[in-house]
Amino acid sequence: MPKIIAMQRLKILSTHFITHDVKRFVLEKPENFEYTPGQSANISINLPGWEEKIRPYSFTSLPDWDYLEFIVKIYDDQNGVSSQLGKLNVGEELLLHDVFGTIKFKGPGVFIAGGTGITPFIAIFRALFYSGNLREVALLYSNKSKEDIILHDDLTKMLGPAYKNVFTREGVIGFRERRIDRKFLIDNIGDFNFRFYVCGPKKFTEDVCEALISLGAKPEYLIV
Template identity: 55%
Template structure:
């Protein structure tokens, strides 16, 4: 049973916001659009810690990336829901419009530094979505490409919009199925050699920890300098 002793006050630099929309956009990724506090801002690629404004959940903070444009009048997150344990995302899977979330500090290492190759694994695409949307809105997306790896075609987040923005500079790979027109393989050293001609450009890498570590090592082995690789794990 919840009692007052379980409650901790919400931090002063936090914002309670109402959920405006909550819909599944893949079988396990849910898009949340929430109120935008006055003066709230972020750099495309950044994230905030989010908690649910319910007893026992207010201090369960998890990091999620903004996927909207800065100038929009709402904030948006695309969150992978893990139903196999009673954690925050499982609870968010049950959270719908009208509920309240708590936003905390803005942070994040992924920020756009210039044209290059974006390499994402699974939900690691989320910081790139805001960056691509921002560049596309400014008509500055030219010169950027995306290599996006998922287990299956059903796991791809925002496929149609990414295709529209990047056109033939959008490469999809699937590790657990072979789909006509796509590539059923992993991103490894051989793949990077076959698909990248310039290792002096910027590289942006985001995904599971081992995914990021492996690709970063391969990029550096192939001549990419550490200062041109932007990573988030």
Template identity: 50%
Template sequence: MSHKVKIRSIENLTHDVLRIVAEKPAVLNYQPGQAVDVSINKPGWESELRPFTFTSLPEEDHIEFSIKTYPDHNGVTAQLLTLKPGDELIIGDVFGDINYKGEGMFIAGGAGVTPFIAIFKSLEKEKKIGNNQLLFANKT
């Protein structure tokens, strides 16, 4: 089932990463680390689905994505750069098996860090960071 969600805020986190905060549908349930297919509710872009991981926590009143953009490509992420608050995204069903299974060393590269943003936010909120570690690499 798909849902249209209004963008509340959109900002650059870096020169090529966007943070998008949108309304959260009341019926949306997900776990930290899960993802959803997202498209843009504009003519010609509604069927251009791309998977993005939630960087918000399930109990928050909004959904959030941190998305690496490719402005030189004429694709979805370049189109995301044109959006503003009030514009709409279309989100599909939640999916994904990246979830917390216990303490460890987690390794991520580039945009692959996004599942761990929500997982570590959740651990921090529950005061359960413990000995968990995240090793992350990214090009600059």
């Protein structure tokens, strides 16, 4: 259930592209503002005509940081909120409407992300890493190509060999193109008596969860 809060105006402190189509926003943090790693917020843009066009984005910052951070994929070919976010600069404002999200850390397990589905996991990994509790956690991360990976260096630093990339686009030299499907899960996990955290595009999440359950994962151990 969304956490109802008074709408907050968030000034952009810095912003830049971290991949060819993914942009990082660092924003002012309201006083006494609270959220949990893995949660998201409904956001709009404080510009005429855009205030009511609300979209969900995950916090990638930690609750004890003195700023908020969001990492957003920009779709320039669509004249929508994402495209408009790509044009914003320092000093402009976003509007935060409420906080929500069912993804939270419930114990060791395997994290499976597709594209920007990594974003709620980033805050969880950061919280575990900085508290020295990032143990018995693994990440399978699917993207089209190496150029699409979000925060590769950070993920490598935090997870080390427990972090595995999967690329779906043909022609990525030096990498084997695969998808996270039933066969991939059999080949790379084997034992399905774990928690599984899954986030990505709707079809990706549905297909991965269906495959996991068919292989013996307990539905109550799926966190999506």
